[in-house]
Amino acid sequence: MKLTERFNPFRADADPLSAYLADFRIEVDYFTHWPQQDFKTLQNLVSTRIKLVLQTQGRADLTAQNEHFLLAPGSVMFIPPYSVYSASTFDHVDSYEIFFNLHPYAREHGFLQQFGFTRILHFPQILTPADTAALMSCYEDVRACRPGCYAQLGALLHLLLCRIFRIGADCAIVTMTAGLYGPAFIPAVTKQLRCDALTA
Numbered sequence: 104m105k106l107t108e109r110f111n112p113f114r115a116d117a118d119p120l121s122a123y124l125a126d127f128r129i130e131v132d133y134f135t136h137w138p139q140q141d142f143k144t145l146q147n148l149v150s151t152r153i154k155l156v157l158q159t160q161g162r163a164d165l166t167a168q169n170e171h172f173l174l175a176p177g178s179v180m181f182i183p184p185y186s187v188y189s190a191s192t193f194d195h196v197d198s199y200e201i202f203f204n205l206h207p208y209a210r211e212h213g214f215l216q217q218f219g220f221t222r223i224l225h226f227p228q229i230l231t232p233a234d235t236a237a238l239m240s241c242y243e244d245v246r247a248c249r250p251g252c253y254a255q256l257g258a259l260l261h262l263l264l265c266r267i268f269r270i271g272a273d274c275a276i277v278t279m280t281a282g283l284y285g286p287a288f289i290p291a292v293t294k295q296l297r298c299d300a301l302t303a
Contacts, residue, residue, distance in 0.1 A: 126207070127214060131256055133202040136242050140196045146189045152202040153215075155263065156180040159235045161196030165189070165223070172225040174198075179267055181224040183215055188223060199238050201260055226267050234263070 117125060132152055141161070156165075158178040165172045165180060167188035174180065182188065184204075205211040215221055230238075241259050244252040 127205045127210070129203050129257060129260060130206050131201060131203045131253070131260060133200070134242060134245050134256055135200045135202075136198075137200070138197045140192050140198070141194045142192060143196075144189070144191045147187055148190065149185060149187045150182070150202060151184050152204050153184055153211075154180075154182040155201045155203075155260070156182065157199040157201070157230060157234075157238060157263075159197045159199065159230065159238065161193060161198075163190055163192040163196055163198070165225075167223045170223065172223070174225075175227065177228045177230040179226045179229045179263070181220065181226070181267065183220055183222065184211070186223050199242065201256075203260065229263075229266060 156174070156179065158174040158176060158180075160176055162176075163174040165174060165188055167186060172180065205214055237259055241252070241255050245256055
């Protein structure tokens with residue numbers, strides 16, 4: 104029996120959504136940490152990149168157009184490119200920011216439009232203490248340029264986005280495996296997860 108015939112039952116064909124998403128990759132440009140940003144007011148902030156604000160401590164107000172958001176520990180803000188907003192912080196504020204783009208860049212706007220990511224979105228109580236520890240560790244690794252730190256940051260961002268947009272844990276593991284190691288590893292992962300439906 105040929106090897107290809109033996110593996111036919113385990114073939115992993117991409118569904119239309121996965122095939123569409125496979126054309127994109129995330130490229131992180133900046134990863135910032137803002138400790139002790141107490142009682143600050145920042146007006147008319149704007150970025151050319153997609154931005155995640157990850158509030159790990161303290162409280163802050165964010166205003167964009169006619170919307171007002173209160174960030175508390177565990178909050179995540181998804182800010183599309185060219186969104187104008189203002190922010191005010193209270194005491195004991197600590198936050199991280201990840202600035203990234205989707206590539207090919209020429210298709211990023213269409214991607215954001217298709218999935219409704221055209222305005223600032225607030226996700227309260229997303230971050231856990233384990234996420235905060237992972238952010239701290241990852242930030243230190245990136246600042247020290249430790250081997251593998253950029254891949255670590257990409258994996259962390261991928262997991263955060265999966266949680267924000269309520270992608271199931273099994274699906275998150277499979278998509279991360281495909282993104283980091285390639286589609287050839289998916290059947291082995293789905294077998295271990297006992298979830299063959301992900302490759303059906």
